[in-house]
Amino acid sequence: MRCLPLLLLACLSAAVRAQETAPPPDPLLEAGHCLVTAPQDPLHLAHDNPYELELGFYTPGAKSDHSQDMLYVANYTTPVHSQGMVFVFLIQGKGSHRVLDLQYVTQFHQSDDGSQQLQLVDPAFGGIGTQDGIVAAIRQIGFHTWTIPVADLRNRAASAQCSYDTDVE
Numbered sequence: 001m002r003c004l005p006l007l008l009l010a011c012l013s014a015a016v017r018a019q020e021t022a023p024p025p026d027p028l029l030e031a032g033h034c035l036v037t038a039p040q041d042p043l044h045l046a047h048d049n050p051y052e053l054e055l056g057f058y059t060p061g062a063k064s065d066h067s068q069d070m071l072y073v074a075n076y077t078t079p080v081h082s083q084g085m086v087f088v089f090l091i092q093g094k095g096s097h098r099v100l101d102l103q104y105v106t107q108f109h110q111s112d113d114g115s116q117q118l119q120l121v122d123p124a125f126g127g128i129g130t131q132d133g134i135v136a137a138i139r140q141i142g143f144h145t146w147t148i149p150v151a152d153l154r155n156r157a158a159s160a161q162c163s164y165d166t167d168v169e
Contacts, residue, residue: 024146028057031073031089032153034100034162042087042105043075045150052149056141060133071100072137074145081143083109086134091160101163104130108138 024032032055035043043053058072069091076084088104107121118135 024055024148025057026159027059027071027091028055028073028146029148029153029156030098030158030160031057031071031087031100032148033156033158034089034102034160034164035073035075035087036150036153037162038102038164040164042102043085050150052147053153054145054147056143056145058137058140060137070133072134072141074138074141076145081145083107086138088130088134088137096159098160099163100160101165103165104134106134108134 032053036045036053043050054076056074056076058074060070060072071089071091073087073089074084075087078084085105085107087102090101090103092099092101104126106123108118109121111117111119118138120131120134123131
């Protein structure tokens with residue numbers, strides 16, 4: 001009976017650290033490259049200087065207009081995924097003509113009241129639909145993340161063009 005708390009702690013620790021074992025997919029690497037090379041430094045790399053990032057992504061599926069898709073990328077800043085940042089990209093074009101256009105950047109955290117409700121710190125412009133889409137993406141990503149060295153993202157050959165909205169910081 002004394003081992004039960006230790007067993008539970010070990011299981012919880014394993015669940016918290018659960019990450020994908022497969023290599024990171026290209027859309028995540030492309031978006032990560034755009035984020036670490038962005039002139040606005042949306043990841044605050046100059047200040048925080050992290051060695052690696054814990055990133056996850058979500059694409060909501062094909063749109064009726066197949067020339068544009070959304071890509072949500074979450075950068076978790078705590079091991080239990082209770083806070084971080086979400087980056088929303090609009091993907092335009094196909095193949096070598098693909099452009100990742102960063103549309104929104106927002107921070108999130110779980111509420112402190114025990115409900116684990118996600119809250120956007122600085123809600124993105126675009127209304128309730130945009131905010132609901134961001135929260136849904138965070139939930140979809142969950143613990144499906146990859147730990148990627150910043151240097152690997154920086155040194156990656158660009159396979160898509162990066163574009164940044166001038167209002168995105």
